[in-house]
Amino acid sequence: MARYKLTKEGEEYLKKGLPEKNLALILNEFPEKTATIGKIISRIKNFPVALKWALENGWVQKKADKIILLRPPVEIPEEKGLKDVFSGKTVDDSVLKVLVQRNLVEVISETYLKTQKEIEKSGGIEELTHDMMTTDLWKGKTFKKIDVTKVTKKFKKTSEGNLQSYRKVIEEVKEKLISLGFKEAKGPYVEMNFWNTDALFMPSDHPARGIHDMFSMKTPKYGKILNKQIWKNVGETHKNGWRTGSKGWGSWDEDLAKRLILRSQGTAVSARTLYNWKKIPYKMFIIDRVFRPEAIDAQHLSDFDQCEGIVVGKGLNMKHLLGYLETIAKTMGAKKVRFKPSYFPFTEGSVELQVYYNELGWVEAGGSGIFRPEVTKPLGVNVPVLAWGLGIGRLAMLKLRLTDIRYLYSDNLQWLRSKR
Amino acid sequence: MTTITYSKNDLLNLIGKKLTDEQLKEAIDQIKPGVEKISDTEITVEHYADRPDLFGIEGLARAVRQYLGIQKNEKFEVKDYKLTVDAEKVEVRPFIACAVVKNIKFNDDLIKSLMNIQEVLHETFGRKRMRVAIGVHDYDHIVPPIKYVAASPADRIVPLERQEEMSLKDVLINVEKGIDYGHIIKKSDKWPAFVDQKGIFSFPPIINSDRTKLTENTKNLFIDMTGTNEKIVLQTMNILVTNLAERGAKIESVKIDYDKKNIVTPNLSTEKIVIDLKDANEWVGVDLSAEKMISVLQKMGYEAKKEKNKFTVFIPPYRTDILHSVDIFEDIAIGIGYMNLKPEIPNLPTKGGRDEEEIFSNKVREAAAKLGMQEVVTGIMTSEKDQFERMNLKRTEIAEIENPVSVDFTIMRHWILPNLLKILSVNQHVSYPQQIFEVGDIVVLDRNAETQTRNVRKISAAISNSKAGFQYIASIFDALMKNLKIKYKLKETDHPSFIAGRCAALIFKNKEIGFIGEIRPEVLENWKMEMPVASFEIFLETLGKK
Numbered sequence: 010m011a012r013y014k015l016t017k018e019g020e021e022y023l024k025k026g027l028p029e030k031n032l033a034l035i036l037n038e039f040p041e042k043t044a045t046i047g048k049i050i051s052r053i054k055n056f057p058v059a060l061k062w063a064l065e066n067g068w069v070q071k072k073a074d075k076i077i078l079l080r081p082p083v084e085i086p087e088e089k090g091l092k093d094v095f096s097g098k099t100v101d102d103s104v105l106k107v108l109v110q111r112n113l114v115e116v117i118s119e120t121y122l123k124t125q126k127e128i129e130k131s132g133g134i135e136e137l138t139h140d141m142m143t144t145d146l147w148k149g150k151t152f153k154k155i156d157v158t159k160v161t162k163k164f165k166k167t168s169e170g171n172l173q174s175y176r177k178v179i180e181e182v183k184e185k186l187i188s189l190g191f192k193e194a195k196g197p198y199v200e201m202n203f204w205n206t207d208a209l210f211m212p213s214d215h216p217a218r219g220i221h222d223m224f225s226m227k228t229p230k231y232g233k234i235l236n237k238q239i240w241k242n243v244g245e246t247h248k249n250g251w252r253t254g255s256k257g258w259g260s261w262d263e264d265l266a267k268r269l270i271l272r273s274q275g276t277a278v279s280a281r282t283l284y285n286w287k288k289i290p291y292k293m294f295i296i297d298r299v300f301r302p303e304a305i306d307a308q309h310l311s312d313f314d315q316c317e318g319i320v321v322g323k324g325l326n327m328k329h330l331l332g333y334l335e336t337i338a339k340t341m342g343a344k345k346v347r348f349k350p351s352y353f354p355f356t357e358g359s360v361e362l363q364v365y366y367n368e369l370g371w372v373e374a375g376g377s378g379i380f381r382p383e384v385t386k387p388l389g390v391n392v393p394v395l396a397w398g399l400g401i402g403r404l405a406m407l408k409l410r411l412t413d414i415r416y417l418y419s420d421n422l423q424w425l426r427s428k429r
Numbered sequence: 430m431t432t433i434t435y436s437k438n439d440l441l442n443l444i445g446k447k448l449t450d451e452q453l454k455e456a457i458d459q460i461k462p463g464v465e466k467i468s469d470t471e472i473t474v475e476h477y478a479d480r481p482d483l484f485g486i487e488g489l490a491r492a493v494r495q496y497l498g499i500q501k502n503e504k505f506e507v508k509d510y511k512l513t514v515d516a517e518k519v520e521v522r523p524f525i526a527c528a529v530v531k532n533i534k535f536n537d538d539l540i541k542s543l544m545n546i547q548e549v550l551h552e553t554f555g556r557k558r559m560r561v562a563i564g565v566h567d568y569d570h571i572v573p574p575i576k577y578v579a580a581s582p583a584d585r586i587v588p589l590e591r592q593e594e595m596s597l598k599d600v601l602i603n604v605e606k607g608i609d610y611g612h613i614i615k616k617s618d619k620w621p622a623f624v625d626q627k628g629i630f631s632f633p634p635i636i637n638s639d640r641t642k643l644t645e646n647t648k649n650l651f652i653d654m655t656g657t658n659e660k661i662v663l664q665t666m667n668i669l670v671t672n673l674a675e676r677g678a679k680i681e682s683v684k685i686d687y688d689k690k691n692i693v694t695p696n697l698s699t700e701k702i703v704i705d706l707k708d709a710n711e712w713v714g715v716d717l718s719a720e721k722m723i724s725v726l727q728k729m730g731y732e733a734k735k736e737k738n739k740f741t742v743f744i745p746p747y748r749t750d751i752l753h754s755v756d757i758f759e760d761i762a763i764g765i766g767y768m769n770l771k772p773e774i775p776n777l778p779t780k781g782g783r784d785e786e787e788i789f790s791n792k793v794r795e796a797a798a799k800l801g802m803q804e805v806v807t808g809i810m811t812s813e814k815d816q817f818e819r820m821n822l823k824r825t826e827i828a829e830i831e832n833p834v835s836v837d838f839t840i841m842r843h844w845i846l847p848n849l850l851k852i853l854s855v856n857q858h859v860s861y862p863q864q865i866f867e868v869g870d871i872v873v874l875d876r877n878a879e880t881q882t883r884n885v886r887k888i889s890a891a892i893s894n895s896k897a898g899f900q901y902i903a904s905i906f907d908a909l910m911k912n913l914k915i916k917y918k919l920k921e922t923d924h925p926s927f928i929a930g931r932c933a934a935l936i937f938k939n940k941e942i943g944f945i946g947e948i949r950p951e952v953l954e955n956w957k958m959e960m961p962v963a964s965f966e967i968f969l970e971t972l973g974k975k
Contacts, residue, residue, distance in 0.1 A: 137928070137950060139895040142959040147950045155899060157933040157946070158919045162900035164908035167862055170798035173806050180791070187781035195784050198809060198841065198872055199828050199882040214556065216478070220832045227831035229874065229881035255753040259660060269880060271810075271830065271841075292779045298809055302834045311834060312808045322777045326714030327762050331772035348767040350461040350759075352477035357755040358712070358762055361463075379712075381755055393712075418806050422856040422863060425803055 012117045013094050013105065017145075019113035023091045028059035033068050033082050042078035049076070090114070121146060174428040175314075175417040178405040179296050182316065185340045191294040191318055194286075196278035198298060201232035203266040205277040208243050208284075209355040210383040213262035217273075217354075224271040224300050231267045239284060240266075242387035253382045271300035275317035276355065279396060282319065283380075283388040290322030290392075296401060307413040314417075316401035319380070325393040327358050327379065334362050334377055334397060341404060343374070351376055355384050356396055366407065375399040431476045431553050432465065433545065435486045439538040440472060443490030443675065446499050456493050459766060481554040482668050482747040485546040486538075487675035495730045496764075502730060505674050505697045505746065510682040514623075516577040518688055521617040522562075522633065524659040525577050526666040526694035527683035529568055530650040530673050539676060540643070546672060550665055554749075558610050561656040561665045562634030564623070566641035568649035572626040575651075577685075579619035586622075586629040587639045597622070597632055606636045623653055650678075664749040666695045671747045699732075699743040704754045706738050712758045714773065715765065725764035731757070786886055789973035793888055794868050796912040800905055802864045802890060807848035809870065810838035815847045819955040821925045828872045828882050841872035841882075845889035846926070846966050850948070853893050854956040861960065862897075864905075866890035868969070886973075887943075889966035893958075899931050899947050902963035906935075906945055915972060919945070926952050935967055943967030 015023060022028070035049055036042050050056050060076070063069045070077045090104040094114050108114040121144050128134055133153035134141070141147045183193065196204075206218055216222070234240050240263075245251035247261035272278075278295045286293065296316045303309040320333055331348055338346045343364035351361035356378020364374040377397035385394050402414055409428070411417070419425055441448060448456070454464040457474060462483055465473040474489070482488045494500045514527050533539070547563050555561035582598035588607075595603070597620055601611035613634055614620050623631035630638040633655040641651070652669065656662040670680050682693045710716050717725065719735045726733045732743045744751050751757065762770065783791075798804055810830070815837075817824045828841040842848065845867050853863055870884040892902055903919075910917055919933040924944055932946030945965035953962060 137961040154930045160903040160907040162904040164904040166801045168801045170801045173804040190779040190781045193784040225831040227829040328714035328773040332774040335772045358759045420852045
């Protein structure tokens with residue numbers, strides 16, 4: 010004889026009651042035991058199912074969009090049936106037929122029974138399988154103990170591996186920058202406002218420091234001042250220009266500078282590097298994540314990679330800045346470049362780099378400039394610093410022929426595998 | 430970036446020369462803003478925050494005129510003050526500037542321009558009226574003397590476009606602008622107001638009175654500026670009145686009589702900055718003569734005087750962005766034209782190289798891919814639900830974001846495995862076995878660190894198949910370690926995400942550096958997965974330092 014068990018839906022109804030019964034109970038609360046569908050539809054899960062069976066049982070009547078309770082249910086054989094199947098008692102055939110038809114109860118398969126027997130015999134589950142997951146067979150059972158201190162199985166390759174396509178592009182770009190003499194730097198994701206903005210001479214009330222442009226931390230909230238002198242230099246530069254030859258902003262909010270945020274620009278790492286790397290000349294780059302409170306769509310992510318670099322050395326000028334921009338762009342495959350004035354709070358001689366692609370025409374590819382003395386001098390650097398940033402995401406999208414930036418961090422396994 | 434659309438006709442009239450669309454775009458692009466599009470009647474320009482003087486159509490036209498050498502730079506005339514404004518101490522908005530502007534020729538272009546510039550300056554430079562707010566009135570409907578007072582919320586005004594008088598408090602409750610901007614002054618119980626003999630005619634930063642509103646008969650203006658930063662208030666006034674002067678209006682100053690000091694506004698005298706010819710040439714990378722340098726500066730709107738090897742450069746009163754001589758240097762480079770500067774690579778040999786940790790990370794990545802695993806890259810920001818709840822873990826202290834934009838991104842990941850399970854859970858229709866890994870940073874709290882947190886490099890791997898047992902994942906891990914020539918030990922351990930008795934700690938040099946095991950079916954159920962998963966996750970930090 011076949012044995013039966015509850016399906017997932019059956020289990021749920023056992024716990025929460027049959028939907029048609031719930032419908033009747035709710036209608037019972039209404040004056041004249043009548044309600045419009047609109048009023049009750051959101052209160053009942055599986056409303057169409059509930060209505061169908063309540064009508065079939067003759068409990069309710071439907072008039073236009075109104076449902077009227079005719080008689081409250083007294084005895085519900087299906088509910089008793091669910092209970093009996095669960096506890097292994099025999100159930101009346103006609104009830105069983107309805108429950109199977111409603112997909113609340115199913116026949117226990119031969120393999121299920123076999124596996125269950127095996128588990129009981131061997132004192133626990135040997136190995137979790139797909140079948141056990143779909144039939145919930147694992148529930149209420151223990152797993153057999155195994156020795157986890159030794160690797161007994163020999164490795165056998167079962168599928169083809171692959172590096173992620175955007176990471177591959179990033180690694181190529183890194184190699185190229187290294188060949189141009191750039192050294193890789195790193196910095197923390199949770200950053201102090203100080204390095205992300207103040208050291209870059211962005212005034213305390215700069216609009217890009219607002220809650221719509223930067224993530225602030227709830228925990229931990231404030232960072233620790235490690236070098237008081239540098240803080241003083243930067244603070245004075247904001248207030249009155251310090252020894253930089255600048256007028257300064259006239260004020261500085263030191264508490265705000267201590268606030269922890271998620272770094273919103275790779276330039277935070279450039280500021281850290283200027284302070285940390287003492288041996289001049291050098292060239293530095295970083296490709297890593299930055300975070301901005303953007304609404305996510307095909308063009309925007311709130312967590313994405315940026316590529317930035319600096320060149321630090323005596324006698325550097327605007328022509329050199331353009332020279333590096335051109336070289337970097339051409340190394341990355343651009344055929345033609347052009348330059349346009351631009352603005353960044355931390356550079357003067359700010360340049361927008363545009364590159365030409367046959368498919369797209371002129372495209373904005375990056376930004377750059379010479380760091381302001383208000384940025385370099387307080388950090389102890391007294392030579393010009395050329396700074397540039399490259400739209401690495403856009404470059405990768407071009408290479409990978411993507412129109413949606415989200416594919417750079419794709420969770421689509423089929424697509425990832427196809428990019429070998 | 431601020432995008433503004435102008436009437437092309439008005440712009441060309443103000444420039445005073447017929448230019449083709451190409452010429453107009455080229456000139457504006459090379460000055461700094463970017464032209465987004467030009468139609469028969471309109472031109473849309475993207476502006477940068479450092480040049481609010483170009484936001485107004487008159488200022489933009491002036492810059493083009495100067496750049497193309499259409500007209501010589503002229504000095505702005507300001508007639509001496511006849512009007513004095515007595516300024517009380519108003520704590521929430523202590524700084525003001527006023528001006529009288531006469532001989533206004535009212536037409537559609539001027540009205541449009543005035544409305545545009547007020548709105549844009551309020552939004553950007555004025556930080557949504559917080560830092561500066563502008564009020565423009567019909568001067569002939571004001572009966573001096575004018576006073577700037579700390580008014581009480583019960584004082585009354587007839588606000589713009591209303592007939593009935595109401596209290597300032599009611600303005601904040603019932604009038605749209607009051608609802609929008611009331612928060613700026615609410616913290617105080619004394620609110621800023623300009624009054625004349627007839628009562629309050631301006632309630633900054635909220636609204637003007639209906640009595641002094643501009644009409645087509647307006648000939649003379651009274652302008653009030655109020656704010657929290659004196660320098661910005663004065664600069665905003667300069668931008669506005671010099672724009673009006675471009676249309677032939679006559680500016681008269683106003684004396685502001687504060688409690689302890691007097692100032693006269695607007696002050697259109699030019700500030701000076703002294704620069705060195707050699708410094709400027711070196712910074713740009715050119716070798717211009719003194720005469721050539723002066724003509725370049727003129728093109729950018731500056732007058733300059735040579736004194737031996739130095740220059741005195743006169744900064745126009747509307748240029749609010751000049752803090753340092755490098756700001757002048759940039760304008761010299763722009764005046765020459767970026768495209769006229771020949772790109773050069775200096776002789777600056779430096780040795781490039783990778784970060785140590787990245788070198789080791791790449792070794793691990795390549796080895797993992799060779800063993801048949803697909804690399805993935807996932808987000809650093811994630812949710813408590815993914816990191817803890819679904820993984821059967823108790824919430825611990827973790828780096829948490831104060832202003833998340835979505836419930837899915839509220840914390841920084843403290844392990845990678847949940848992200849991998851998420852990927853497996855959305856790919857259940859894709860062929861098995863599925864074997865994925867990620868090498869990346871997590872964020873851990875660290876009281877000793879400057880940022881109270883640290884990035885820590887890890888690798889996490891997850892394999893999923895109809896059978897994904899301990900020995901299966903262990904064989905992959907073992908092969909990975911052999912490939913990297915790393916010796917390790919396994920020790921039985923418990924982890925809430927893994928099946929009891931099916932999880933081991935990975936020991937390297939007597940330190941636990943991670944774990945390996947079979948994922949609990951309860952966890953799989955939380956991810957709505959039906960395929961078993963086994964996984965390992967380890968710190969690469971210690972492993973890399975052999």
